[in-house]
Amino acid sequence: MHRLTRLALLAALALAAAAALAACGGSSSSSSAGVADGSDSRIPAGAPFIDQDKLQFIPKELSVKVGETVYFKNSETALHTVNIDGKNVSGNMKKNDVFTWVFQQPGSYKITCDYHPQMKATITVTES
Ligand SMILES: [Cu+2]
Numbered sequence: 001m002h003r004l005t006r007l008a009l010l011a012a013l014a015l016a017a018a019a020a021l022a023a024c025g026g027s028s029s030s031s032s033a034g035v036a037d038g039s040d041s042r043i044p045a046g047a048p049f050i051d052q053d054k055l056q057f058i059p060k061e062l063s064v065k066v067g068e069t070v071y072f073k074n075s076e077t078a079l080h081t082v083n084i085d086g087k088n089v090s091g092n093m094k095k096n097d098v099f100t101w102v103f104q105q106p107g108s109y110k111i112t113c114d115y116h117p118q119m120k121a122t123i124t125v126t127e128s
Helices: 002-028
Strands: 051-052 056-058 061-065 069-074 096-102 107-112 122-127
Touching: none
Parallel strands: 051 069, 061 122
Antiparallel strands: 051 056, 069 096, 107 122
């Protein structure tokens, strides 16, 4: 009886581990958040990248160096903007529009959108 219980427990753990691995595999195929995966030829693979999708900035936190080009892309039909510390620097971005920005000063910058108050991200810029 004891042994059976143990086996059942082990089986349950193995299933849970397999499910976790499967979940990991699924999310890693869409590249790690904040790093361009090269699927858009306009955005070099490995570049700092913030996606505008599902009415969110993805990711919400990004760290870059002074002088690095940060890429933003609108991946959905809703219009978005890129506002840096409250200033709209991109104008309206339609689906598939790409916008780039290079931060010249270290600091913490708030990224928002004119149309969606829930869209918020923070970019931390450090010395290169
Ligand atoms: Cu928006």
